[in-house]
Amino acid sequence: MRLTEASVAIRPRSAWEAIxxxxxxxxxxxxxxxxxxxxxxxxxxxxxxxxxxxxxGWAIFVFWWLKPAYERLPLYIxxxxxxxxxxxxxxxxxxxPKLLWPQLLASLTWRRxxxxxxxxxxxxxxxxxxxxxxxxxxVVLGQRDSAAATWLTLVGMHLEVALWxxxxxxxxxxxxxxxxxxxxxxxxxxxxxxxxxxxxxxxxLLYVLLLIIWExxxxxCGFTLYLNRxxxxxxxxxxxxxxRLRQRxxxxxxxxxxGCAVLLTQQPSNAWADTPPIVSEEAKQADPQGPDAPRLxxxxxxxxxxxxxxxxxxxxxxxxxxxxxxxxxxxxxxxxEEPKPxxxxxxxxxxxxxxxxxxxxxxxxxxxxxxxxxxxxxxxALLVFVLWRYREWLQAFGDRIGLPTxxxxxxxxxxxxxxxxxxxxxDDVASEAERLWADQPRAALGLLYRALLSRLLHEHRLPxxxxxxxxxxxxxxxxxxxxxxxxxxxxxxxxxQALAYGHRLPAESQRQGLCQGWRSLFGQERAA
Amino acid sequence: xHSRSRASLPLNQLPLDTRYQVETPEGIDLHLRPAxxxxxxxxxxxxxxxxxxxLMVMFIVLGLLGQFGMGLGTILLFLVTWWYMVLFEVxxxxxxxxxxxxxxxxxxxxxxxxxxxxxLTRNLLRFVDILPFGYTLGIISCxxxxxxxxxxxxxxxxxxxxxxxxxxxxxxxxxxPLPAPFPLSLDEQRAILGFAERGGQLSAARRxxxxxxxxxxxxxxxxxxxxxxxxxxxxxxxxxx
Numbered sequence: 001m002r003l004t005e006a007s008v009a010i011r012p013r014s015a016w017e018a019i020x021x022x023x024x025x026x027x028x029x030x031x032x033x034x035x036x037x038x039x040x041x042x043x044x045x046x047x048x049x050x051x052x053x054x055x056x057g058w059a060i061f062v063f064w065w066l067k068p069a070y071e072r073l074p075l076y077i078x079x080x081x082x083x084x085x086x087x088x089x090x091x092x093x094x095x096x097p098k099l100l101w102p103q104l105l106a107s108l109t110w111r112r113x114x115x116x117x118x119x120x121x122x123x124x125x126x127x128x129x130x131x132x133x134x135x136x137x138x139v140v141l142g143q144r145d146s147a148a149a150t151w152l153t154l155v156g157m158h159l160e161v162a163l164w165x166x167x168x169x170x171x172x173x174x175x176x177x178x179x180x181x182x183x184x185x186x187x188x189x190x191x192x193x194x195x196x197x198x199x200x201x202x203x204x205l206l207y208v209l210l211l212i213i214w215e216x217x218x219x220x221c222g223f224t225l226y227l228n229r230x231x232x233x234x235x236x237x238x239x240x241x242x243x244r245l246r247q248r249x250x251x252x253x254x255x256x257x258x259g260c261a262v263l264l265t266q267q268p269s270n271a272w273a274d275t276p277p278i279v280s281e282e283a284k285q286a287d288p289q290g291p292d293a294p295r296l297x298x299x300x301x302x303x304x305x306x307x308x309x310x311x312x313x314x315x316x317x318x319x320x321x322x323x324x325x326x327x328x329x330x331x332x333x334x335x336x337e338e339p340k341p342x343x344x345x346x347x348x349x350x351x352x353x354x355x356x357x358x359x360x361x362x363x364x365x366x367x368x369x370x371x372x373x374x375x376x377x378x379x380x381a382l383l384v385f386v387l388w389r390y391r392e393w394l395q396a397f398g399d400r401i402g403l404p405t406x407x408x409x410x411x412x413x414x415x416x417x418x419x420x421x422x423x424x425x426x427d428d429v430a431s432e433a434e435r436l437w438a439d440q441p442r443a444a445l446g447l448l449y450r451a452l453l454s455r456l457l458h459e460h461r462l463p464x465x466x467x468x469x470x471x472x473x474x475x476x477x478x479x480x481x482x483x484x485x486x487x488x489x490x491x492x493x494x495x496x497q498a499l500a501y502g503h504r505l506p507a508e509s510q511r512q513g514l515c516q517g518w519r520s521l522f523g524q525e526r527a528a
Numbered sequence: 529x530h531s532r533s534r535a536s537l538p539l540n541q542l543p544l545d546t547r548y549q550v551e552t553p554e555g556i557d558l559h560l561r562p563a564x565x566x567x568x569x570x571x572x573x574x575x576x577x578x579x580x581x582x583l584m585v586m587f588i589v590l591g592l593l594g595q596f597g598m599g600l601g602t603i604l605l606f607l608v609t610w611w612y613m614v615l616f617e618v619x620x621x622x623x624x625x626x627x628x629x630x631x632x633x634x635x636x637x638x639x640x641x642x643x644x645x646x647x648l649t650r651n652l653l654r655f656v657d658i659l660p661f662g663y664t665l666g667i668i669s670c671x672x673x674x675x676x677x678x679x680x681x682x683x684x685x686x687x688x689x690x691x692x693x694x695x696x697x698x699x700x701x702x703x704x705p706l707p708a709p710f711p712l713s714l715d716e717q718r719a720i721l722g723f724a725e726r727g728g729q730l731s732a733a734r735r736x737x738x739x740x741x742x743x744x745x746x747x748x749x750x751x752x753x754x755x756x757x758x759x760x761x762x763x764x765x766x767x768x769x
Binding site: 006007008009013014016017019020021023024025026027028148151152155158159161162163165166167168169170173213217221232233234235237238239241242243244245246249250 | 563566712738
């Protein structure tokens with residue numbers, strides 16, 4: 001047993017942690033442990049089933065009782081694997097017969113129900129003691145950690161039950177719908193009467209299968225508990241460190257001696273040497289005394305190994321920070337070359353081709369122009385579309401951004417209480433006025449004045465407002481620069497004012513004049 | 529540093545250990561000790577018994593109140609089933625009563641105290657671990673995970689660890705303090721201190737055997753190696769006030 005080759009970290013642990021270490025140990029060698037366990041137990045179970053087909057309960061009881069016998073194989077594998085020489089499956093199975101016989105009777109009789117079974121097994125199997133010495137050893141080891149070993153066995157029992165029920169539930173869930181099984185309690189009870197024999201053997205098989213998972217863990221936990229107890233009793237961890245310390249100190253003493261010897265042998269030659277010649281850069285790198293030269297070749301850690309491990313360390317995340325950045329950039333400029341004759345010819349050819357291309361391009365001018373027009377049209381259409389699309393926005397906010405907008409004049413519907421809309425006027429205003437003049441002179445004059453204002457508003461586009469007075473209207477009419485219209489307007493306005501405010505009727509002679517004046521001003525226009 | 533150099537070794541050469549290292553941003557290695565299936569199963573069993581007792585007592589008391597009592601009892605059943613673990617874990621430093629008795633606590637993967645989200649996740653996902661019956665999935669996951677996590681722990685990013693026991697002052701063998709004759713690494717200092725502290729648990733023959741290992745480098749006869757080592761341990765410890 002060489003502690004320096006142990007594959008587990010040796011230090012005193014609490015009992016629970018020792019059990020946890022066993023779980024890890026079983027996990028590391030899980031494949032081998034489970035395969036060997038299955039290869040031993042499954043054939044045996046098949047044999048027991050065949051022999052005791054009528055008594056499935058007895059078959060599983062015998063199988064269960066023989067558990068300590070199978071447990072020796074995983075322990076053998078683990079004890080070998082602990083110090084690095086893990087056996088192969090074949091080697092392990094071949095070692096089984098030798099492992100079985102010692103202490104088998106004790107294991108299967110009075111030690112069978114011991115709650116610290118897996119904790120005691122290494123003493124029986126690995127230490128090879130006999131009689132008094134063995135029982136003393138068991139007592140010493142059991143002074144501590146036997147409680148944890150007991151709990152381990154107890155938890156293991158419940159675990160087996162839990163896993164068994166889990167597997168049974170899984171099996172039940174996996175039954176297809178087509179298999180109509182009315183499993184009532186009565187039928188399950190009737191199962192023991194022999195009708196459902198295969199079902200009992202099946203549930204036994206599930207137990208055997210779950211042991212493949214759990215038993216190696218159980219044995220490994222007992223083994224690590226044992227190791228932990230011995231670590232505490234014999235201070236294995238201290239021994240391990242002391243051995244390393246001694247190796248380091250004596251090893252370094254040898255290295256010191258060796259170094260002194262090397263120095264002593266080399267000093268004279270150096271003293272007699274000429275001044276060292278100036279060496280080139282390459283020679284310096286190959287210099288056997290240089291910093292890069294392999295040194296310390298006589299010890300496990302050579303300078304090259306150290307350098308390699310340092311570089312590996314510096315390449316790891318905390319030290320090394322690499323980023324891959326991918327970017328587009330212009331291609332490298334090619335260095336200018338001497339023009340060769342072929343190159344010149346090729347260049348001329350290229351020029352010719354370019355000229356040809358130009359000619360061909362000219363023939364495409366029409367096409368190009370069509371496209372140009374199309375593109376400009378598309379741009380214009382786009383602009384129009386944008387303006388149209390945002391017309392409301394422009395109207396709403398055009399003021400604010402200072403766009404000159406034309407304010408539409410809303411023509412007033414009424415002035416001085418008179419309807420001005422052209423539709424309200426009769427077609428022939430003058431005739432209508434003449435007809436009204438006889439009995440309603442007021443309505444006749446009103447009609448004339450109303451028609452005048454309406455014409456001014458709608459035909460001459462005078463910007464009349466409701467606030468304008470008759471005088472202001474005349475003033476605006478004067479601005480139009482039409483003398484006839486101005487005279488007529490003045491005349492009519494005077495008569496209208498006299499009638500409206502002064503209740504003075506115009507003379508009968510005026511009637512003809514006003515109506516004729518209207519006809520001469522507007523009648524012809526209408527006719528034309 | 530230590531873990532990094534070990535991590536660069538091939539996996540099968542790595543010595544198996546139950547420690548779980550967390551490196552803080554400040555470069556300090558925290559050693560957590562994840563707890564495995566057996567202590568966790570026992571803690572769960574204790575919690576189960578406590579919950580059963582609470583429910584039994586409350587149902588007997590509330591049974592006297594008739595239907596109203598049964599209503600209260602149903603609410604209580606919900607609380608005890610779903611919130612017992614969560615409330616204890618969040619308000620009692622990750623320890624339910626069972627875990628407290630076994631010296632366990634629940635922490636996040638990085639060693640920080642567990643919060644609401646993680647605790648709720650890991651306890652609600654018990655339903656997955658229970659499948660198909662009797663925690664089958666949880667048991668298999670716990671046995672197969674290097675840090676002994678069940679599925680709920682994996683989902684919530686939590687870890688059940690052993691609490692660190694308060695340190696007690698060790699008793700060293702009586703000796704005159706001596707300086708170490710050669711430089712010692714931290715591990716070696718610890719081993720020499722451990723030799724002096726654990727001397728009482730070792731047999732005299734074993735102590736002599738261990739000390740004899742270092743007789744050569746100490747340049748003393750094998751019989752004097754043990755007192756010399758005890759003296760160096762005293763010297764390493766310094767004079768106690």
